């Protein structure tokens with residue numbers, strides 16, 4: 001039953017019932033219309049309470065209906081208008097969540113009572129649309145332009161206590177919101193209702209609305225780089241101040257339709273569901289997320305308090321998991337402790353600002369700092385986060401193997417080392433797993449969970465569940481050098497480097513990719529990560545430094561094209577932000593503002609002259625094609641090798657760990673949107689002209705999918721079914 005009704009004296013309680021989140025699907029809306037019509041004409045009913053079953057008001061419109069064949073036939077705003085115009089008072093009893101259409105429904109009620117642990121908001125912008133059931137018109141009428149704009153444009157979740165302070169809800173209660181709403185309904189029977197009908201009120205403001213919104217628009221254009229939904233939200237809020245309510249609603253609808261035509265909502269909604277689907281991991285053996293139980297992690301330890309370790313400790317503590325943090329000497333322990341404490345103070349500050357919804361039983365977990373390995377022996381799970389050196393990691397795992405209780409899980413935070421080799425030195429390879437965090441680990445949402453050959457399904461389930469507890473989006477991947485994200489980055493950065501050889505400057509390549517929507521172009525990203533990281537790895541592989549065989553041409557390795565520019569910068573001590581100079585110059589070592597460096601321009605000019613490289617006419621569009629298609633081609637190889645279970649997994653990794661613009665869905669979604677045939681043609685053309693760049697040779701899977709007509713991305717798995725699976 002999509003909605004049910006009970007009677008409490010003269011108050012009808014209508015309950016939305018559509019598990020798991022009471023989405024306002026077409027059947028729910030139809031049921032609401034029917035129940036409303038009945039209570040309106042029922043003389044025994046004097047007031048109405050609207051609530052949701054199972055402690056959740058509603059997570060809004062059913063997003064799956066937006067792109068399904070069965071498009072909505074019932075308008076949510078029509079239901080809202082119907083509720084608002086009712087002559088019997090309607091009170092919303094808000095519990096759990098009231099998001100999107102859920103909050104819009106509550107705003108059409110005459111009164112709102114919320115449980116203290118509720119979160120509410122209008123997060124439509126995060127799925128590429130705008131609140132299109134009157135939210136952009138009613139919320140500014142209730143709380144004013146600046147506060148409404150902040151909630152609508154950022155799509156943030158507002159805790160009940162803040163909602164009360166802002167005036168979104170009339171009462172916050174620590175116990176049943178339904179009981180409190182019934183009480184309130186009884187009290188307001190017979191009271192005047194006009195001022196409670198938000199659509200009839202004017203927006204109150206004492207600011208220059210146009211100037212305020214113009215500034216917000218400019219800021220949003222810079223901040224959201226090409227995403228259209230935030231801009232549409234601002235325009236809709238502008239309409240609330242400038243137009244009568246009904247014309248504001250028309251504007252809202254018109255903006256919704258224009259957004260839909262951009263294709264961005266479809267990409268963002270694909271990203272939304274992909275994030276949920278990656279949690280539903282499946283192994284070829286049939287074990288999966290819903291038939292393997294994770295073990296409970298009551299205590300954890302982190303080894304190494306460098307940048308990664310500090311973030312991981314903070315992240316665990318933030319999730320209320322007591323942590324033991326270990327370093328090798330007093331100096332490093334002290335500096336790690338200081339850094340962790342300062343990160344935790346900031347987190348505590350944030351929790352305080354978020355108010356009561358986080359306060360109860362959800363503080364920070366304790367952190368114990370130690371130099372003594374023995375202190376770790378009873379924890380349930382340990383995460384090793386020392387720097388990327390196989391021998392060092394193996395030494396630590398040998399030690400852990402002998403110290404830790406037999407059922408403790410051993411995780412390694414590596415960005416690409418072989419999990420099997422690390423597991424091979426332990427007495428429990430089935431409990432060893434890779435947990436690749438992204439920096440800063442207390443903030444970045446992505447966690448690559450890397451399955452080794454012997455990793456057990458229970459270990460996978462536990463690591464995936466830990467990821468969820470930490471508020472991360474965990475993606476299960478197979479074990480191969482660099483795993484998924486970093487592996488795909490290789491060919492992308494290679495093309496970016498070649499573009500410099502061919503006449504571009506770092507800032508031009510970065511600009512093209514930032515205009516595409518990346519949070520950071522490749523050169524700014526390399527400067528941030530530290531150029532020495534890649535340099536050390538190339539030296540280990542004999543591609544740079546003294547290990548290069550004598551007589552090897554500077555721009556060739558093993559017969560293939562090679563770009564030594566990054567190595568040359570490192571030889572000059574230009575490691576990026578940390579040294580104050582890299583592809584850019586910074587105000588000081590550790591400075592964060594990248595400025596184009598005339599020295600780099602000069603250096604590149606001399607380099608091109610030395611190697612007699614003719615500047616080619618590379619059209620700016622080709623910057624995008626070369627970098628992005630190189631990355632995408634490697635993504636197809638990842639799928640071919642069975643390292644990721646589907647294109648969604650790759651897209652979730654890129655959206656959450658590499659600054660890919662969500663409004664473009666992810667690299668594999670982008671490829672399907674551009675057309676696989678088009679991607680293949682460009683790669684083929686490039687590879688024909690540059691046979692010494694093997695990464696641009698079109699992958700087998702891309703060719704196969706293009707040959708069957710480039711099916712929609714949701715059908716790729718059918719083709720993947722016949723490929724090996726290393727999960």
Ligand SMILES: CCCCCC/C=C/CC(=O)SCCNC(=O)CCNC(=O)[C@H](O)C(C)(C)COP(=O)(O)OP(=O)(O)OC[C@H]1O[C@@H](n2cnc3c(N)ncnc32)[C@H](O)[C@@H]1OP(=O)(O)O
Pocket residue numbers: 020021023059060061062063064076097099100101102123124127130131132133253256273276277
């Ligand atoms: C021209 C006019 C057109 C009119 C259109 C009217 C406009 C209405 C605007 C809207 O209301 S759009 C929807 C706005 N709401 C949201 O964006 C909320 C999205 N959901 C969430 O943020 C979270 O799911 C949650 C509610 C905070 C719960 O988080 P939790 O971590 O507890 O669970 P999840 O794993 O995320 O979700 C559980 C389950 O529910 C599915 N789901 C969640 N929300 C929706 C939804 N709004 N519609 C459909 N399905 C939803 C989610 O996909 C999970 O299911 P799955 O099977 O595991 O994937």
